[in-house]
Amino acid sequence: xxxxxxxxxxxxxxxxxxxxxxxxxxxxxxxxxxxxxxxxxxxxxxxxxxxxxxxxxxxxxxxxxxxxxxxxxxxxxxxxxxxxxxxxxxxxxxxxxxxxxxxxxxxxxxxxxxxxxxxxxxxxxxxxxxxxxxxxxxxxxxxxxxxxxxxxxxxxxxxxxxxxxxxxxxxxxxxxxxxxxxxxxxxxxxxxxxxxxxxxxxxxxxxxxxxxxxxxxxxxxxxxxxxxxxxxxxxxxxxxxxxxxxxxxxxxxxxxxxxxxxxxxxxxxxx
Amino acid sequence: xxxxxxxxxxxxxxxxxxxxxxxxxxxxxxxxxxxxxxxxxxxxxxxxxxxxxxxxxxxxxxxxxxxxxxxxxxxxxxxxxxxxxxxxxxxxxxxxxxxxxxxxxxxxxxxxxxxxxxxxxxxxxxxxxxxxxxxxxxxxxxxxxxxxxxxxxxxxxxxxxxxxxxxxxxxxxxxxxxxxxxxxxxxxxxxxxxxxxxxxxxxxxxxxxxxxxxxxxxxxxxxxxxxxxxxxxxxxxxxxxxxxxxxxxxxxxxxxxxxxxxxxxxxxxxxxxxxxx
Numbered sequence: 001x002x003x004x005x006x007x008x009x010x011x012x013x014x015x016x017x018x019x020x021x022x023x024x025x026x027x028x029x030x031x032x033x034x035x036x037x038x039x040x041x042x043x044x045x046x047x048x049x050x051x052x053x054x055x056x057x058x059x060x061x062x063x064x065x066x067x068x069x070x071x072x073x074x075x076x077x078x079x080x081x082x083x084x085x086x087x088x089x090x091x092x093x094x095x096x097x098x099x100x101x102x103x104x105x106x107x108x109x110x111x112x113x114x115x116x117x118x119x120x121x122x123x124x125x126x127x128x129x130x131x132x133x134x135x136x137x138x139x140x141x142x143x144x145x146x147x148x149x150x151x152x153x154x155x156x157x158x159x160x161x162x163x164x165x166x167x168x169x170x171x172x173x174x175x176x177x178x179x180x181x182x183x184x185x186x187x188x189x190x191x192x193x194x195x196x197x198x199x200x201x202x203x204x205x206x207x208x209x210x211x212x213x214x215x216x217x218x219x220x221x222x223x224x225x226x227x228x229x230x231x232x233x234x235x236x237x238x239x240x241x242x243x244x245x246x247x248x249x250x251x252x253x254x255x256x257x258x259x260x261x262x263x264x265x266x267x268x269x270x271x
Numbered sequence: 272x273x274x275x276x277x278x279x280x281x282x283x284x285x286x287x288x289x290x291x292x293x294x295x296x297x298x299x300x301x302x303x304x305x306x307x308x309x310x311x312x313x314x315x316x317x318x319x320x321x322x323x324x325x326x327x328x329x330x331x332x333x334x335x336x337x338x339x340x341x342x343x344x345x346x347x348x349x350x351x352x353x354x355x356x357x358x359x360x361x362x363x364x365x366x367x368x369x370x371x372x373x374x375x376x377x378x379x380x381x382x383x384x385x386x387x388x389x390x391x392x393x394x395x396x397x398x399x400x401x402x403x404x405x406x407x408x409x410x411x412x413x414x415x416x417x418x419x420x421x422x423x424x425x426x427x428x429x430x431x432x433x434x435x436x437x438x439x440x441x442x443x444x445x446x447x448x449x450x451x452x453x454x455x456x457x458x459x460x461x462x463x464x465x466x467x468x469x470x471x472x473x474x475x476x477x478x479x480x481x482x483x484x485x486x487x488x489x490x491x492x493x494x495x496x497x498x499x500x501x502x503x504x505x506x507x508x509x510x511x512x513x514x515x516x517x518x519x520x521x522x523x524x525x526x527x528x529x530x531x532x533x534x535x536x537x538x539x540x541x542x543x544x545x546x547x548x
Contacts, residue, residue, distance in 0.1 A: 056448050082450035095441030099463035105442075109449045155445070162449065 003070040004031035005198050006055070006166055011064035013050050013222075024050040025222045028064070032166070037192065037199040039209045039230070041245065042219030048202045050222075052168045055200065056087055068166075083113045086164040090171040092151035096143040102129075102154055103139030109161040128157040132187060149180035156187065166198040174205060185211065206249040210234060218242045275543050285542075288535025295529050299349040302342075311338040312346040314497045325517055332517035335507070340517060343499040344525045350500055351529065354415055355480040359473055361419045366426025367469065371457040373427065374434025385431065391424040397486060404492035414493045418483055422476070429472060433465040467544035474540050478533030485526050501526050 011028040014021050025047040032038045040048045054061045057077035066073045073081050089095040096105055106125045110116060116124050126136040132153040143151060152172065159167050169188065173181040185208060192199060201212055209216055209230065216233045218225045218241065226238045237243050279285045303309050307328050317337030325332045331340040373384035391399070403417040437443065438461065446456050485502030487493040494500040501522045508518025 058444065058447060077450070079450045082448065085448075087445065087448045089441045089444065091441055095445050097440075097442040097460055097464070099466075100460075108446065108451060108455075112450050112452075112455075158445065158449075 005034040007031040007067040009065045012062050014062045036214045039201045039213035039216045046219040047222040083162045084165045086159040086167050088159050088169045088172045091175050113162050132157045168200045170202045278543050279539050285539035291532030298345050302345045306342040306345050308339040308342045311342045331521045347499040347501045351481045355477045358418045358480050362422035366423035367430045369427035370430025374431045388424040388427045396421040437461045471540045475537030478530040482530050
């Protein structure tokens with residue numbers, strides 16, 4: 001068996017505040033193969049984002065290990081350890097600095113990781129914008145002139161800029177309206193196959209999970225309830241909680257399916 | 272720019288503020304050309320013409336050694352503005368750096384920096400400046416230093432609070448995930464989002480710095496004669512009230528005009544930049 005791209009072993013996080021201890025994540029283990037998409041689902045406060053932050057090295061885990069390509073990641077991440085793991089956040093308006101131009105935002109990862117010379121960075125920014133379906137002129141624009149969907153595309157371009165191998169998508173579509181959601185998801189799927197990316201997709205939207213994920217981890221109160229292939233989760237879940245999650249999610253209408261087909265055919269372009 | 276002009280011109284008080292400040296700054300800049308007796312800013316003595324009430328050519332009267340009061344007030348504006356600007360140029364970068372570090376770095380850095388800030392804030396400002404000036408020689412440079420020492424903590428507290436809020440924004444997390452340095456995150460990512468509030472406070476403060484500097488020199492701890500200074504002019508004239516009223520009233524009015532103008536302008540800035548601190 002080949003080594004998984006990312007292996008998380010017995011990860012736990014305890015937050016201490018005013019003498020209280022909160023077990024945000026308890027004994028979480030999972031491994032992700034290269035090119036896979038692992039979905040982590042669960043309600044708010046179930047520890048999904050805490051796991052994401054530990055994988056990305058924002059918070060050190062209380063206990064447990066994170067291995068990338070078979071090697072343990074250091075608690076204080078080195079630059080090249082940060083480069084390969086990137087993030088797309090939920091709120092595109094907050095994740096893009098309002099006082100910097102789009103070009104400057106996209107240049108940051110290039111500068112930090114010394115990708116390309118300073119002369120060819122504007123060119124690279126244009127390529128990144130093109131990759132997420134935005135015109136090159138957007139590099140000179142301020143974030144306040146962009147729509148939510150466009151901001152999220154910029155955030156995706158920024159995550160791609162450092163040429164990562166794994167991207168954590170932390171509810172990347174839940175702040176967007178339905179039409180824009182669909183377009184962003186299609187873009188994410190295209191990028192995954194084109195760049196051979198591995199995704200960890202954090203969401204509470206099960207309709208999205210069915211489309212994107214290869215495997216699903218279901219979380220509740222910081223604990224992993226079940227980890228199964230997407231097909232099994234939707235047809236025959238092991239856990240009652242998973243069943244109640246699925247039954248609570250809205251059903252896709254025929255109209256939406258039609259729209260999705262149309263989008264996939266590339267008939268509707270975002271501008 | 273158009274939006275800025277529109278907001279300022281829509282309020283009569285803002286217009287008054289802009290006019291007052293323009294008058295103060297322009298008269299200070301072109302003092303050599305608009306004052307009738309430019310040499311009177313220094314040690315000129317004209318006993319044939321001393322302590323004259325307002326008239327012609329001394330529209331605000333003359334002081335106890337016969338110097339034109341109007342001339343001296345305009346030159347005093349020049350000193351006050353230079354002092355105010357220098358104080359802010361020293362205090363703002365210091366306070367901003369301390370505030371950013373206290374807000375963004377870890378708990379220990381915050382503890383040390385904010386306790387230090389609070390110690391400075393807890394001493395009544397004028398008392399702090401007076402004690403510094405009491406120890407040092409009363410010169411313009413030392414006056415600037417004294418006012419700077421009491422001024423920077425206000426900026427560090429302002430920026431500290433702004434940083435605490437900004438640090439929760441997604442763009443800070445994004446920069447951390449990318450691996451940007453703490454310096455980059457503090458000064459390139461967070462600081463620009465604090466500029467509107469800092470600029471507003473600077474405009475308001477320019478008036479207060481002038482007021483405090485005048486208070487110091489009123490107490491004899493500021494700029495020394497013969498350099499013209501509004502505070503020491505008021506102090507000198509106070510002994511001859513109410514007979515020689517012009518000696519105190521005009522320098523006093525001059526202080527009022529500058530402080531009032533900067534306050535009105537600061538309020539206008541607050542509107543324009545959308546900051547409510």
